[in-house]
Structures are given as C-alpha cells and as structure tokens.
Amino acid sequence: MLHVASAVAKKIGDCPNLRVQAVGHTNGYARFMGFFRELGIPGEGDAAPPENHENYLPIQTLNLRQVRADAERRDLAPGQLIDRHTRSIARTLVRQNYGPLWETIQYALREIIRNAAEHSRCDNVLYCGQFWPTLNKVEVAIIDEGIGIGRSLQENPLVAGMDEFDTLRMSLKPGISGVRYPGAHYDERNVWANSGFGLYVVSELCRRGGSFTVLSGSSGICVSADGESRVVSSHAGTALRLVIDTSNLRSIAASLALIVAKGEQIAREQDIGGSSASGASKQVFD
Ligand SMILES: Nc1ncnc2c1ncn2[C@@H]1O[C@H](COP(=O)(O)OP(=O)(O)OP(=O)(O)O)[C@@H](O)[C@H]1O
Ligand SMILES: [Mg+2]
Secondary structure, X not given: OHHHHHHHHHHHHHOOOOOOOOOOOOOOHHHHOOHHHHOOOOOOOOOOOOOOHHHEEEEEEEEHHHHHHHHHHOOOOHHHHHHHHHHHHHHHXXXXXXXXXXXXXXXXXXXXXXXXXXXXXXXXXXXXXXXXXXXXXXXXXXXXXXXOHHHHOOOOHHHOOOOHHHHHHHHOOOOOOOOOOOOXXXXXXXXXXXXXXXXXXXXXXXXXXXXXXXXXXXXXXXXXXXXXXXXXXXEEEEEEEEEEEOOOOOOHHXXXXXXXXXXXXXXXXXXXXXXXXXXXXXXXXX
C-alpha cells in the first residue's frame, strides 16, 4: 500500500493539473490506513477507525530533516532520537512496551528508520503496520524516496563493478556499508557508527518464519526461510516490508547475540571489510 501510494503520489506530483478523486472507499481499510490521505485527496484527513483498530498502525510520516536538526542541536546521534521514537511506534502496534515481541519490533523499526535518516538523504520516511495476534504475525512497511541503496553503496570497493541487483544482495550481507569499508575512516568507539550489520540482522530476524523484502531502484529481493528470491518491481528510493513470526521469539538480546556472532564470522570468512558489528546494531538500549 505504501509502495502504491508513493508511486501514485509521484504521478500526481508530476502532473500539477491532474484532478484526482477517490470513489466508493468510504469506510474501507485503505482509507483508514491513510492511503487516500497520502495521495493528498481533499477531505481524507480523519477516517474513522474500524472496530479492531488497535491492531493497525496507519501510514505515518517521520520528518527526517527535523530529526537530523534536533539531533545536531542536542548533540545526539539521529539514531538516539529514532530509538525513542520507535519505542512508541512499537508500543502502538503490538500494544505492549516490554518483552520479546515489543523489543524485536522496536529493534527492526529502529534499524530501518535509522537507515533512512543516515543514508537516504531524504526528508521524510513513511511507515505503517499491522499486528495479527491470532496469526502470530506482524507486518510493517517502511519507505523513503531517497538515493536508494545502490547509490549509497557506490563508494564501497567491495561492490565495485556489480550491477544494481548484486549490490542490493550485498547490502544484506554482514559488514557491507556505504560508510564503513576498506580505506574509510571508522570510529570504533562510537556506538552509533555504521558497521553494515543493520540490514543483515533485520533480514535474519524476519526470515525465521516471516520474510524480508527490499526494493531499491529497479531491483528487489525477498528473503525467507525458503531462501532468497528476486522481486520484479522498482522503487525510486528504498522500500522495505518486514513480516515477523511472533511465535517463539527470543529476547532481542538473545537473538542479537546469535545473529551478530554468525554475521561476524561470515564477514571474517568472506573477508568483508567490517567484521565487527557496531554498538548500536548489536544492542538495545534501556
Ligand atoms: N534507506 C536507505 N537509503 C539509502 N541507502 C541505504 C538505505 N538503507 C541502507 N542503505 C545502504 O545499505 C548499507 C547497509 O545498511 P546496513 O543497515 O546493513 O548498514 P549500516 O547502516 O551502514 O551500518 P549499521 O546498520 O551497522 O549501523 C548502508 O550503509 C547504506 O549504504
Ligand atoms: Mg544501518
């Protein structure tokens, strides 16, 4: 829905004289989720929530320009502000603010929204989600219209000469970053310094019973327990869909310990530049 809203809104933006109208959607799901509001259709500001609305997180926008400015003014890393913000998003979505489910969703949202703030060069990131307690499933979508993963990684010599799809595949590997790569300066002491582990860890969390889909530029990949498959679609910027199986979740600290240890080993074996995860991507904060 976010992907379609973004594509249609772009078309509308490109054609200033276009008149757009929505018909026959009065109390539907898409309306409540803010789909039509996102397209800028007049009168779409305040759709009534459906009965079980607490399971939905309608489309929200986080102003990244503001986040970056606030962080600078308060001498914080953008990730610290996003950490706080995603605590409350996760609470709204899963209706609890502690325990493995909340921690896992908060971590995943934090890492993906942080990526938009740190790498997309875009002013806004949009997200929405849904929690199905009886199906043991949470789904969230996060989208930005920034430079995309391929362009952001272009300085990294480990992806030199690769096409867009292979570069996107590489971005999911542990230690691959547009900021930390052989020859680039890296501050080991800064917990918020990028180490190239965020996408790897989040995709590993999702693939255990759920799935992780990323579209960027004209390439897309879906990762699940069945392996990796190519997605034929495109998005100017970066769009992610995370599906998380909520049954049998471990505490996030336990999950991170296992996933990060495996990732650091893969990075060492494959001789990927950064073989240790940054402080932030391997921990959650109290
Ligand atoms: N939304 C995005 N827009 C543009 N580029 C992105 C985006 N998300 C990820 N990337 C690119 O993919 C790379 C890998 O992302 P990943 O989250 O795995 O590592 P990182 O952000 O560099 O480090 P860490 O997550 O450990 O702090 C990033 O360094 C960046 O180049
Ligand atoms: Mg990251």
